[in-house]
Amino acid sequence: MKIDRRDVLVSGASAAALGILPWAALAQDAEPAKTLDELIAEFTGGVEATEGEGITLDAPEIAENGNTVPISVEAEGASEILVLAPGNPVLPVATFKFGELAGKRAASTRIRLAQTQDVTAVAKLADGKFVRTAANVKVTIGGCGG
Amino acid sequence: MISRREMLQLGLAGSAALTGLGFSNLPRAFAQQALTQDQLLQFEDFGNLTLIHLTDCHAHLRPVWFREPDTNIGVGDAKGRAPHVVGEAFQKMFGITPGSPEAYALTWPDFADLARTYGRMGGFDRIATVVKAIRAARPASILLDGGDTWHGSYTSLKTRGEDMVRVMNLLGAQAMTAHWEFTFGTERVQELMEMMDQPLLGANIFDAEWDEPAFEPSKIFETGGLRVGVVGQAFPYTPIANPGWMFPEYSFGIREERMQQVVDELRAEGVDLVVCLSHNGFDVDHQMASRVKGIDVILSGHTHDAIPEPVVVGDTIIIASGSHGKFVSRVDLDVRDGKMMGFRHKLIPIFSDVIQPDPDMASLIEEIRAPYKTDLEEVIGKTEGLLYRRGNFNGSWDDLICDALLSERDAEIALSPGVRWGASVLPGDITREDIHSVTSMTYGQVYRSEMSGEMLKTIMEDVADNIFNADPYYQQGGDMVRVGGLGYSIDPYAGMGSRISGMTLLKDGSPVDPARNYVVAGWASVNEGTEGPQIWDLVENHIRAQGTVSPAPNNSITVTGD
Numbered sequence: 001m002k003i004d005r006r007d008v009l010v011s012g013a014s015a016a017a018l019g020i021l022p023w024a025a026l027a028q029d030a031e032p033a034k035t036l037d038e039l040i041a042e043f044t045g046g047v048e049a050t051e052g053e054g055i056t057l058d059a060p061e062i063a064e065n066g067n068t069v070p071i072s073v074e075a076e077g078a079s080e081i082l083v084l085a086p087g088n089p090v091l092p093v094a095t096f097k098f099g100e101l102a103g104k105r106a107a108s109t110r111i112r113l114a115q116t117q118d119v120t121a122v123a124k125l126a127d128g129k130f131v132r133t134a135a136n137v138k139v140t141i142g143g144c145g146g
Numbered sequence: 147m148i149s150r151r152e153m154l155q156l157g158l159a160g161s162a163a164l165t166g167l168g169f170s171n172l173p174r175a176f177a178q179q180a181l182t183q184d185q186l187l188q189f190e191d192f193g194n195l196t197l198i199h200l201t202d203c204h205a206h207l208r209p210v211w212f213r214e215p216d217t218n219i220g221v222g223d224a225k226g227r228a229p230h231v232v233g234e235a236f237q238k239m240f241g242i243t244p245g246s247p248e249a250y251a252l253t254w255p256d257f258a259d260l261a262r263t264y265g266r267m268g269g270f271d272r273i274a275t276v277v278k279a280i281r282a283a284r285p286a287s288i289l290l291d292g293g294d295t296w297h298g299s300y301t302s303l304k305t306r307g308e309d310m311v312r313v314m315n316l317l318g319a320q321a322m323t324a325h326w327e328f329t330f331g332t333e334r335v336q337e338l339m340e341m342m343d344q345p346l347l348g349a350n351i352f353d354a355e356w357d358e359p360a361f362e363p364s365k366i367f368e369t370g371g372l373r374v375g376v377v378g379q380a381f382p383y384t385p386i387a388n389p390g391w392m393f394p395e396y397s398f399g400i401r402e403e404r405m406q407q408v409v410d411e412l413r414a415e416g417v418d419l420v421v422c423l424s425h426n427g428f429d430v431d432h433q434m435a436s437r438v439k440g441i442d443v444i445l446s447g448h449t450h451d452a453i454p455e456p457v458v459v460g461d462t463i464i465i466a467s468g469s470h471g472k473f474v475s476r477v478d479l480d481v482r483d484g485k486m487m488g489f490r491h492k493l494i495p496i497f498s499d500v501i502q503p504d505p506d507m508a509s510l511i512e513e514i515r516a517p518y519k520t521d522l523e524e525v526i527g528k529t530e531g532l533l534y535r536r537g538n539f540n541g542s543w544d545d546l547i548c549d550a551l552l553s554e555r556d557a558e559i560a561l562s563p564g565v566r567w568g569a570s571v572l573p574g575d576i577t578r579e580d581i582h583s584v585t586s587m588t589y590g591q592v593y594r595s596e597m598s599g600e601m602l603k604t605i606m607e608d609v610a611d612n613i614f615n616a617d618p619y620y621q622q623g624g625d626m627v628r629v630g631g632l633g634y635s636i637d638p639y640a641g642m643g644s645r646i647s648g649m650t651l652l653k654d655g656s657p658v659d660p661a662r663n664y665v666v667a668g669w670a671s672v673n674e675g676t677e678g679p680q681i682w683d684l685v686e687n688h689i690r691a692q693g694t695v696s697p698a699p700n701n702s703i704t705v706t707g708d
Contacts, residue, residue: 062383064397065385138611
């Protein structure tokens with residue numbers, strides 16, 4: 001089966017919506033905000049996630065519009081991918097969950113970024129290991145190029 | 147593989163022979179007599195393919211004065227590397243004799259004096275002569291336009307870019323890429339594309355809604371038994387540096403993986419050579435050359451650098467062909483078995499008093515200018531000193547524009563965009579055409595508003611980081627925002643948020659208070675709905691009121707750090 005970019009985008013967007021809801025509820029409970037490290041530790045169950053290999057996070061170097069920044073994540077064999085925006089008031093952006101029949105462990109969505117930051121993704125792989133990566137996205141005023 | 151041995155015939159116009167003659171103290175007529183069209187075009191044919199590149203003419207149809215920068219700071223790996231070398235250091239790096247034609251064309255020292263000796267440069271009727279001569283010598287050739295072609299002059303604004311499409315069609319450009327073209331708006335870009343004889347290539351221009359390619363990414367040219375793949379790369383930060391609301395359908399970005407994908411596809415098609423026609427800016431191209439595999443030649447535009455030798459990065463050569471029609475690059479290549487085996491290059495300076503105008507192009511330019519002739523040539527005032535813009539910080543043109551903003555809009559502080567386009571004016575008359583050369587744009591309204599000291603600092607830090615970020619992929623090109631009524635210190639090598647210090651209100655010498663509001667006038671806002679008079683009218687009124695302007699050195703900006 002051929003999955004085209006639009007299908008991935010649509011599936012990605014719905015996955016994002018699912019991922020966001022529980023976190024929104026959390027925020028309303030007014031618990032103290034968790035740090036990036038705490039959220040990752042929660043996701044991995046304390047297992048150290050290795051940097052780089054096995055996961056890609058595609059994002060623009062400079063956001064054209066901080067309110068809607070296109071990102072894509074992919075990790076072969078992943079069952080879950082967590083996306084965090086450490087520079088946002090609420091860090092968790094989405095958790096994408098992939099079933100065993102998912103043809104490609106990839107998702108695309110658009111996220112809102114409050115400021116320049118290292119958007120971070122962590123994937124849980126089939127063998128129980130975790131991998132992580134980050135992409136620096138700059139949010140700028142713009143206006144003087146020539 | 148490319149050997150250094152193949153880099154013959156470097157530099158300008160047989161530089162050794164010319165500089166040996168010592169032009170600097172000769173009267174203009176003699177200099178021109180000694181400098182001939184044949185010398186400028188002299189080139190020992192090499193290999194089996196020629197690329198002809200011009201870029202960033204900013205719609206300057208006629209020859210111009212254009213002073214190259216006295217400050218062009220490189221950060222990170224680019225420090226001290228061409229094009230981040232200026233003046234005497236540049237002359238030394240490329241073996242150029244002070245006062246020579248090359249020194250005049252490529253560096254700033256003694257600019258006004260040398261300009262009187264060697265005359266204006268550029269002009270599309272002269273460019274047409276050069277292109278025709280190269281094509282006559284090299285039937286297997288491709289003429290490529292790096293963009294920033296439709297914008298930047300009175301006639302291009304009045305004809306909404308159409309004049310330049312006609313000129314490029316007559317010149318026979320075979321592909322282009324773009325940046326300022328988009329400031330005419332999506333609808334106009336599409337109209338002009340209908341009139342173009344050549345494709346507008348942009349592998350990195352995507353549909354903003356679906357994140358899918360929106361423009362032709364590449365084209366394969368078949369010439370002299372070769373198949374040459376040309377990939378277009380538009381300016382990655384067009385919707386950020388310019389008003390994105392004018393072309394909301396499109397998203398840009400560097401999109402390095404996309405570039406690799408398009409190059410791989412061309413290679414899979416079996417092309418003999420891959421050329422990237424780029425509007426990335428030089429440092430971005432340098433980094434891209436080191437990371438994307440399979441590009442043979444990058445024809446680099448956007449940052450207006452004129453470099454007399456190709457810059458070699460791995461197996462890729464980067465060609466930087468200057469701006470405003472001052473230069474045309476000729477790149478001869480030896481392509482065999484799907485590989486670039488060698489190259490020979492010349493950055494041909496378009497000395498307008500030496501190169502014969504092409505009659506067909508000359509008459510098209512005359513036809514384009516005829517309806518506006520009186521307006522273009524009207525003398526608005528005089529200047530006692532050289533007016534120029536290019537350089538990382540305020541030039542004398544910008545100081546004059548900032549003075550106009552302060553006085554005409556009764557402001558405490560003026561902000562003027564750090565664009566790199568706009569011709570110089572020698573002491574003497576200032577015409578309306580000269581004013582449009584440094585102000586023409588589709589969003590030239592001058593705003594007047596209040597900004598807190600904190601906001602001003604944020605803006606200046608933000609602009610500085612877009613120029614001096616140590617990672618080229620975060621650089622947008624352009625120069626520092628020009629300021630009037632404000633002094634400051636800058637350390638370009640510092641990090642985001644800590645480059646700017648010592649901000650001072652010049653009218654009373656007081657430090658800028660983060661909490662106080664200041665009355666600020668500026669132009670070229672990227673925000674929709676900006677209201678105010680057009681910048682060219684305001685500058686014209688100011689110069690008229692002054693009669694004669696006297697540019698003074700700007701001592702209110704201090705550059706620190708190393």
